[in-house]
Amino acid sequence: MNPSPFQVTSRLVKDVAVVYPQGYLNNLAGEGLVSECSRYARTGIKKVVVNFGKTDLINSIGISLLLHVMEELQAVEGTLCFTDMSKVQVDIFEMLGLSKFFLFFPDEDRALQFLNVRER
Amino acid sequence: MELGKALFNIAALADLGEEITSEKNFQEKLHSLLHVVLGTFLASRGAVTCQDRSGDTMAFVARRGFDDLSPAAIDLGRIRSAGKNEPFLNADDAALAAAGVEVVTPLWVRDEFIGTILLGRKFTAEPYSREDFELLRVISHQVAITLNNHALFLNLSEQLNDNRKLYEEMRRIYHDTLQAFAAAIDAKDMYTRHHSQRVARYASAIARELGWSDHDIEGIYVAGFLHDVGKLVISNELLNKKTPFTEEEKAEIRRHSLVSYKIISQIKFPWKDVEKIIKHHHERLDGTGYPDALSRDDLSEGAKILTLADSFDAMTSERAYRRKMDLRSALIEMNSCLNLQFDDKIMLAFCRVLDKEIKGELPEPDILPHLGRESDLTVISAMLEGLIEELSGQKDGG
Numbered sequence: 001m002n003p004s005p006f007q008v009t010s011r012l013v014k015d016v017a018v019v020y021p022q023g024y025l026n027n028l029a030g031e032g033l034v035s036e037c038s039r040y041a042r043t044g045i046k047k048v049v050v051n052f053g054k055t056d057l058i059n060s061i062g063i064s065l066l067l068h069v070m071e072e073l074q075a076v077e078g079t080l081c082f083t084d085m086s087k088v089q090v091d092i093f094e095m096l097g098l099s100k101f102f103l104f105f106p107d108e109d110r111a112l113q114f115l116n117v118r119e120r
Numbered sequence: 121m122e123l124g125k126a127l128f129n130i131a132a133l134a135d136l137g138e139e140i141t142s143e144k145n146f147q148e149k150l151h152s153l154l155h156v157v158l159g160t161f162l163a164s165r166g167a168v169t170c171q172d173r174s175g176d177t178m179a180f181v182a183r184r185g186f187d188d189l190s191p192a193a194i195d196l197g198r199i200r201s202a203g204k205n206e207p208f209l210n211a212d213d214a215a216l217a218a219a220g221v222e223v224v225t226p227l228w229v230r231d232e233f234i235g236t237i238l239l240g241r242k243f244t245a246e247p248y249s250r251e252d253f254e255l256l257r258v259i260s261h262q263v264a265i266t267l268n269n270h271a272l273f274l275n276l277s278e279q280l281n282d283n284r285k286l287y288e289e290m291r292r293i294y295h296d297t298l299q300a301f302a303a304a305i306d307a308k309d310m311y312t313r314h315h316s317q318r319v320a321r322y323a324s325a326i327a328r329e330l331g332w333s334d335h336d337i338e339g340i341y342v343a344g345f346l347h348d349v350g351k352l353v354i355s356n357e358l359l360n361k362k363t364p365f366t367e368e369e370k371a372e373i374r375r376h377s378l379v380s381y382k383i384i385s386q387i388k389f390p391w392k393d394v395e396k397i398i399k400h401h402h403e404r405l406d407g408t409g410y411p412d413a414l415s416r417d418d419l420s421e422g423a424k425i426l427t428l429a430d431s432f433d434a435m436t437s438e439r440a441y442r443r444k445m446d447l448r449s450a451l452i453e454m455n456s457c458l459n460l461q462f463d464d465k466i467m468l469a470f471c472r473v474l475d476k477e478i479k480g481e482l483p484e485p486d487i488l489p490h491l492g493r494e495s496d497l498t499v500i501s502a503m504l505e506g507l508i509e510e511l512s513g514q515k516d517g518g
Binding site: 092 | 125131135
């Protein structure tokens with residue numbers, strides 16, 4: 001089965017950017033995720049939630065792209081939250097020692113609660 | 121090494137293989153390969169450099185970060201003296217250190233230095249491990265082969281391009297020579313100036329209408345140019361004689377197609393049967409032509425095309441012994457000779473292409489520009505439409 005083409009959508013919830021990568025984060029189309037996060041960072045948004053609920057798999061290219069996102073938020077002392085990740089993905093990030101650079105949440109609501117954002 | 125990390129490394133190698141064999145363009149491929157390397161070693165800065173063909177300078181072919189690093193500042197001597205595809209920690213090169221390069225891998229294929237992979241520190245700030253270096257050595261080897269293959273491909277492409285230019289140049293010279301040769305043939309007879317050139321164009325236009333390949337069209341074009349080469353051995357007085365030929369003179373004139381064949385047979389053409397097409401351009405479907413008195417089934421399509429093209433030009437040109445025919449009269453004459461002299465399939469193609477030229481449907485007409493302007497083209501077009509309908513019906517009806 002061919003993986004679905006990668007695409008990114010996002011929305012702003014108060015001062016938090018919620019980004020939804022969709023598809024297989026394995027190719028250069030994934031740079032759309034980096035540019036989406038950069039776009040918010042340039043407008044002063046320092047809190048970013050990336051919802052991986054519709055991301056099938058993350059390979060080495062995907063990790064390289066996420067390093068970029070982590071670095072950008074680190075530079076502005078922002079907060080990066082990852083949600084809706086599969087256990088396999090969480091295990092990989094922990095094994096690589098990357099989990100200290102962002103926060104894991106089971107779902108988007110809990111990430112937004114943590115960031116003190118209430119949706120109406 | 122723990123199992124999870126080993127599996128991650130294997131997956132990284134699989135990612136590398138997938139990118140190397142992908143159909144992306146070379147620049148995208150290198151960009152992806154760099155991302156594979158960065159993601160595998162958790163480096164947020166990295167670059168792939170490639171040596172130019174002179175071997176004097178390096179250039180970045182993919183990079184993330186290292187914006188202040190100039191390839192010219194890299195000490196290539198130091199890198200070349202390190203082990204082939206063996207990563208090492210940068211300790212001595214101040215320019216690399218200043219740019220944040222922590223690991224350097226010289227890329228080699230056999231005895232050829234290709235370039236480097238440069239990596240910055242790990243995002244996690246951990247040091248590079250022995251296992252990292254082992255994996256990087258394997259990856260570097262694959263990247264080096266990819267870069268080398270691309271360089272080989274470029275070399276081949278350049279050679280191919282040079283050969284193509286050379287071929288085109290030779291082809292142009294060849295055609296110029298043919299034209300000069302044809303002009304020499306036609307110059308023997310003051311009434312047949314440019315005859316060979318016109319026959320070549322008419323024949324190739326018919327062949328194109330019949331769906332011949334470009335290669336075969338070029339072949340019949342050449343046959344058209346050379347079909348009368350045998351006239352070189354016939355005296356000018358005879359060719360330009362204004363009174364009717366005697367039987368003996370007719371026999372002498374008729375020798376030209378066989379002489380043409382004998383001359384042309386000495387040339388090894390890249391096109392099939394040029395000499396036979398030339399030999400048979402005065403044959404007739406009814407078997408009364410010369411030199412071999414062949415009939416319809418024995419004649420090639422090329423010979424039938426050349427016969428019609430040659431006859432049409434003869435009819436529509438001045439001759440020493442008669443005035444030229446107008447286009448309408450020539451078409452009537454050709455139609456009356458169908459299945460005796462001319463093949464109906466070739467006649468149909470000829471009518472179609474001429475009709476298209478009259479209607480302006482062909483950007484570069486081959487026939488119309490060579491015809492006199494005295495004919496009413498509206499009338500001719502209507503006549504051609506009638507002929508096309510008639511010939512199409514005959515063809516469909518077998």
